[in-house]
Amino acid sequence: MSSASRPPLHGPSQIEGMDEAAWVDVIGKMEEVYSQLVRDEIALEEKNTQLEQSQQFIFSLLTAMSDVLVACDENGRIEETNAALRELAGRSEEALRGRPLAELLAGDGDRERLRVALDNAPRRGSTIELELLDAQRQPVPVDFNITPRFSIAGQLVGHVFVGRPLGELKRAYHQLREAHEALKRTQQQLLHSEKMASLGRLVAGVAHELNNPISFVLGNVHALQRYTERLREYLGAIHEQAGADEQARLRAKLRIDYLLADLPSLMEGTLEGAQRTADIVQGLKRFSAMDRGERSEVDLNGVIERAIHWVRKGTAPAFEVHWSAGEPCTIHGNAGQLLQVLMNLVQNAYDAAALPRHSGDNPAPALWVALQCDGDTARISFRDNGPGIASEHLSRIFDPFFTTKPVGKGTGLGLSISYGIVEQHGGRLAARNHPGGGAEFLLELPVADPHSG
Structure with missing residues (x-):
């Protein structure tokens, strides 16, 4: 056959009877398949990266755990451990994988308890105390939590043991x-x-x-x-x-x-x-029984008078205190502790009233004390002519260690201790700013029942 009679070899329409449109369609399909393969490869690489990150995250968690962890199959053979368990047992991961967990236990009694626990472990887990042998072959008590592991089909495939050595808990x-x-x-x-x-x-x-x-x-x-x-x-x-x-x-x-x-x-x-x-x-x-729990009938008029007297004699001789004893008012309590509370309130009133004012007007420190017995409650008010209590301090005035006094002038415990003493006596201690100026402390105490013992 001459060359003039042979069909052209390069024309797509001449290959196996396919025309040009069919060939273009095949090329397009091949490009689609190739693009899908590229996309699948990229997705696979992303999944692999995520899987590696998840594995690294799980590995870091297992490494960071201070509690010991052992994952076993349904027959009690070790599949996975963490660094804490390997350090305690003194064995490598390769030496532990596939070995029975019972080999790590100290005695036959522990092995029997483990067997019973695995045979009867509920689906939500249980707890058991076992003694593991450490690297020196010494028993170490460990409180384990046993959690069953299940397959996707819901079948039991093993257990996870997580526990902390009791020696560490004791320390x-x-x-x-x-x-x-x-x-x-x-x-x-x-x-x-x-x-x-x-x-x-x-x-x-x-x-x-x-x-x-x-x-x-x-x-x-x-x-x-x-x-x-x-x-x-x-x-x-x-x-x-x-x-x-x-x-x-x-x-x-x-x-x-x-x-x-x-x-x-x-x-x-x-x-x-x-x-x-x-x-x-x-x-x-x-009034010297501050450290003893002795309680008796206490005349509040007498305690108030002594508190004012001792503070004025000791640290505030120029303190002007307006007080006059009223009707007899008796409570059941500890005279020494109540004297401590009242002396603290009188002393605080003097310290506040003696503070210099920003206005330059510094009146002589003064205190007004009033006692009222109303039914079953005795009420004592202490109002000074000081600058009052800052609004941001009112909610903290009885907090331990809180003080507005300069360093070395107060422990911040006086009012806190006084508050506690008053509560122990069944009373209440509160603070506010008086409408007429200055701070006012209100002390309430239950009046003694004249018919009691």
Whole structure:
């Protein structure tokens, strides 16, 4: 056949009887298949990346867990462990995979408990305490939570054991208990510090109160000592039978007549000073039970009067306090603790009223105290003429350690402790700004039942 009679080899319409339109359609389909393959490959790569990220995330979780983790198949053979378990057992992942979990247990009793737990594990899991052998082959108690694993079809395929060595829990509990004890000791020290501050104010008042009668007694005793020397010299001359002229001379020189006339007043003054001192000590003893839980019938008028008296004598001699005792009002409580509360309120009122004002108007510190017995409730109000309480401080005024005083001038515990004491007495302590100016503290206490015990 000549070349002129052969069909062209390059014409698509001549290949196997396909025309040009069919060939174009085949090429288009091939391009679509290729594009889909590219898309599928990209999606597959994305899925692989996500899978790798998920595996890395799970691996990081297992590594970071401080609790031990073991995943077993339905026969109790180890499939997966975490770093905490491998570190405890002292074995590698390869050495553990496929081994029975029972090999890690310390004794036959633990193995039997494990077998029973696996045979009877509920679908939601259970707990069991087992002893694992550590790297030194020493038993370590571990509290395990057992959770069953299921396939997509819902069939049991194994269990997951997650637990924490009880030794670690015991150490954590021991550390927590030590921290709690340290906190209690610190709290007791702070309470003691605040009580010492209250006691310091009380002692300052007592010292000032005792100063006058003791000074008077000391002055009289010194005078009596001088008189004793004169009497000894004069009586010595009489015993030696000195002449009448010598006795008269000594009598005039030693002023015996004046001495004898002055002795009664000296003795009377000394007794009065000693009695005044005894009265102060006796009054102090009635309010010295701050650290004891003793409770009795307490006259609120007397406690208020003593609180005002001791604060003024101790730290605020120029404090103008407007108070007058009213009708008898008795409550059942601890006199020493109530005195501490009232002294704290009076002292705080003085500290607030003595603060300098921004306006430059600084009136003399003053306090108005009122007691009212209304039915079964005694109400005491303390209103000062200070600048009042800032609105942002009103909600925190009784919080522990909160204080607006300069550093070194207050612990921030006085009002908090007072609040607690009042609550222990079944009462209520509140603070507000008085409409007429200054701060006002309101104390309510239940009145003692006259028919009770």
